[in-house]
Amino acid sequence: MKNLKILITGGAGFIGSHAVERLYRENQVTVFDNLSSGKIEHIKNFNIKFVKGDVRNKEEILKVMEDKDIVLHLAANPDVRRGEVDNFIDMEVNFIGTYNVLESMRLRDVKGIIFSSSSTIYGEAPIPTKEDYGPLEPISFYGASKLAAESYISAFSHMYGIKGISLRFANVVGARGTHGVIYDFIRKLMKDKSKLEILGDGTQTKSYLHVSDCIDGLIFAFENSVKIYDEYNLGTEDTTNVLEIARIVVEEMNLENVRLFTTGGEGGRGWKGDVKNMHLSIDKIKSLGWRPRMGSTEAVRLAARELIGEIYGKENTNSGSGL
Numbered sequence: 001m002k003n004l005k006i007l008i009t010g011g012a013g014f015i016g017s018h019a020v021e022r023l024y025r026e027n028q029v030t031v032f033d034n035l036s037s038g039k040i041e042h043i044k045n046f047n048i049k050f051v052k053g054d055v056r057n058k059e060e061i062l063k064v065m066e067d068k069d070i071v072l073h074l075a076a077n078p079d080v081r082r083g084e085v086d087n088f089i090d091m092e093v094n095f096i097g098t099y100n101v102l103e104s105m106r107l108r109d110v111k112g113i114i115f116s117s118s119s120t121i122y123g124e125a126p127i128p129t130k131e132d133y134g135p136l137e138p139i140s141f142y143g144a145s146k147l148a149a150e151s152y153i154s155a156f157s158h159m160y161g162i163k164g165i166s167l168r169f170a171n172v173v174g175a176r177g178t179h180g181v182i183y184d185f186i187r188k189l190m191k192d193k194s195k196l197e198i199l200g201d202g203t204q205t206k207s208y209l210h211v212s213d214c215i216d217g218l219i220f221a222f223e224n225s226v227k228i229y230d231e232y233n234l235g236t237e238d239t240t241n242v243l244e245i246a247r248i249v250v251e252e253m254n255l256e257n258v259r260l261f262t263t264g265g266e267g268g269r270g271w272k273g274d275v276k277n278m279h280l281s282i283d284k285i286k287s288l289g290w291r292p293r294m295g296s297t298e299a300v301r302l303a304a305r306e307l308i309g310e311i312y313g314k315e316n317t318n319s320g321s322g323l
């Protein structure tokens, strides 16, 4: 991807900041973000334009769409669990926010969109799950909003000739992550090194994609897919379970004698709406010629190392006292 004017919504977030880092040298990048979970410090070292704004606000998004070639649309409520207490946020930000992005693309004649969808659109599907699996029955509002957004991207692509692609991510992990199981475990262990609470029964088995592979894959898919609209799973060929992740984090933090205990949870899930076992088939994107460099366990270990280094570094700078 070269010499393009790219708008990255949610570009100050975890995945967004890695996309910015990858793309800013050879393209003109504008980041549009309301900084609800993203941080300016994630992107302060890159030569880009930053616009603070909200995808729920049509005027703001329309203004920033002027002159853009493509949009990498990442802005979203990223927290699946929030749906337990708020069943509107996913509809408003993830779905209507995507509609606002698409409509402003149409009005400003922007011809391409890459969308960060999710494995959660499949609900509790047989694994490894292929892109053509159906019926699609998400079990969370987050999953439902991503599925609705995908449908609208497909319709906008076909109605207005916008090239669209939805990437259904597995769990993405790596530096600058601000949520998710690895981050939670590190935070918990920093508070109390003697024990670690694991939500669910610990056997939840999922695939974990390193953020460097995620950015590679999404760029590759957009450049190499030929249809006006298409969707691809983006994940790894293997899976890891939550207990294994806990052990990796404990090991990477050089801790000993940590008591791991599970909360059980309904059907062993971490929370209501948590898909217990997730493994996406990546045959479709492999057939285009792409595969991830890391497997799940490797990605988890590297991400744990990166996040521990980052969090400890920050705490040391902030407190000056070390941990």
Ligand SMILES: NC(=O)c1ccc[n+]([C@@H]2O[C@H](COP(=O)([O-])OP(=O)(O)OC[C@H]3O[C@@H](n4cnc5c(N)ncnc54)[C@H](O)[C@@H]3O)[C@@H](O)[C@H]2O)c1
Pocket (backbone or CB within 6 Å): 009, 010, 011, 012, 013, 014, 015, 016, 032, 033, 034, 035, 036, 037, 038, 039, 053, 054, 055, 056, 073, 074, 075, 076, 077, 078, 093, 097, 116, 117, 118, 119, 168, 169, 170, 171, 172, 173, 178
């Ligand atoms: N991290 C994962 O494992 C994962 C998996 C599947 C899909 N995704 C999707 O990838 C995208 C990026 O996720 P992430 O993990 O980097 O999370 P993140 O929270 O770090 O990034 C989301 C970004 O969007 C911004 N944002 C939120 N609401 C906004 C709004 N109304 N207007 C403008 N900006 C807004 C946030 O400030 C943040 O910078 C999201 O769409 C998420 O749903 C992530």
